[in-house]
Amino acid sequence: MSLIGAVEAGGTKFILAMARPDGTIIDRARIDTRDPATTFADTTAWFDGAQQRHGPVAAFGVASFGPLDIMPSSPTWGQLTTTPKPGWSGASYVKALAKYGVPLAIDSDVNGAALGEYRSGAGRGHDCVAYTTVGTGIGTGVVSLGRRLGGVSHLEAGHIRLARAADDVWPGHCPYHGDCFEGLASGPAIMARWGHDLSQASPSQLEQVADYIAQFAMTLALMHMPDVMIFGGGVMKAPGLIDLVGKKTRALLAGYAAPYDRDLAKVIVPPALGDDAGITGAIALGQQALSTAHSREGTSCAHG
């Protein structure tokens, strides 16, 4: 049996899993994210043990925090690039997992989650699925007809600028852009601004964050026209927030985009896979690495 090794790499924790080719998880673990050397040593130690228990890994899928070089043609493929996380710029999943000598697919955490939700979650049966996390960072992955979208990089939608109310002049928390979306609505931004998280917010604070997220959802709608816009991450767990975002997004669109001129409660939704969206996506990436490797073998046979 061709087993899949999956890594969901977050800024706080790594989730590791072994799965059957159909995606069923047969073993999993959680390790703390420390410096890259320690974290990668813990990761390979766990997979070494898992291989002894279950058999060899045939392909790896990695869904990681970023920004990340996801271009297989690049000399720095699989490396974290301009991440603000200390010590992690230049850390390489390709190098960390090279010793296994098996195919590897790497993408952003949100592309992984979008793929997971598209295959077996809230995006199932839809053509164009967007997954946004609003948590420690903000990012979006879009899967269109099964393909993760991106060009010269994975998307970085969390850093777009937003229109702000004239009386809202807090400078924002993003080290690059100040009051970009992530600088206004991420978990650390909310904490820096108000000294508590959104679960303790006043009604007006909740309204303000909902305004920002709704404006982002409007932009995402106009820029991608997704069938479904999934919003996950810690900030989105605040009671009532996602319903408020749906109502405000419709109001902002003002009837212009006909497909969204309706109750958006079935369009702007939480992840169906909950906290398992990420690892499910990493497994899906591993499945793609495996099938690509198989089809290459097929091609090579045909040519031989």
Next chain:
Amino acid sequence: MSLIGAVEAGGTKFILAMARPDGTIIDRARIDTRDPATTFADTTAWFDGAQQRHGPVAAFGVASFGPLDIMPSSPTWGQLTTTPKPGWSGASYVKALAKYGVPLAIDSDVNGAALGEYRSGAGRGHDCVAYTTVGTGIGTGVVSLGRRLGGVSHLEAGHIRLARAADDVWPGHCPYHGDCFEGLASGPAIMARWGHDLSQASPSQLEQVADYIAQFAMTLALMHMPDVMIFGGGVMKAPGLIDLVGKKTRALLAGYAAPYDRDLAKVIVPPALGDDAGITGAIALGQQALSTAHSREGTSCAHG
């Protein structure tokens, strides 16, 4: 020979063309856009004549102003939807061209132009190509690996909201959203605000429009990560504007997105096909309609 009929439908004029299967134009005409009944009658009268001169049309491609229902599965496929152009809501290209009984591909004008530039213009050789027109309206089409992106509709990127300078309080010109991008930077918005077009702008007016377009380009970059962002349309013809937009976009991104942290003069570019991007795109749509029809015939033969 399987000839292609192509229609580039704009708010002011329709460009009609007959082309060989390889895309070479053999006949073309320009008609004024009036009410739908008159304009469609003029269109079919020209194609009737062109068929007598050159032979029968085997497929049509239509690249039209919008918004437009481009979902072939929809009962209103090929109709204009919430267009602000008087009399045109509900006008149907499918009905207008039904009498020819040939395959038809319909998409937004900017999707057509993006496809044209991707195939034979400034997007040639690139994987992800965005085409934006800043003219009477503002819209963007994105072609990724040959496929026009969209979900429940074609994109409507011109209507995103932007961060505005605190001292810039002009309410904007969009009937739906006031100061959305189109409400601030389209040709009619510029005319309504200053009483003249951008060719007569003061340096500070040019700077302000460049700021808006650069912020849009930043959002487009973060939302799609295109290899190349093509900007066409009447407003973009203002001398110096596109260079200014490139410089401002890089400054706004502030080094965050590594692939764009360089001189953007080869990333933010004018259309290589100039004013022919639209009709070239309409022809490309017709070519796709023809090849889809052929492959369906192929499939049907294989099954028969």
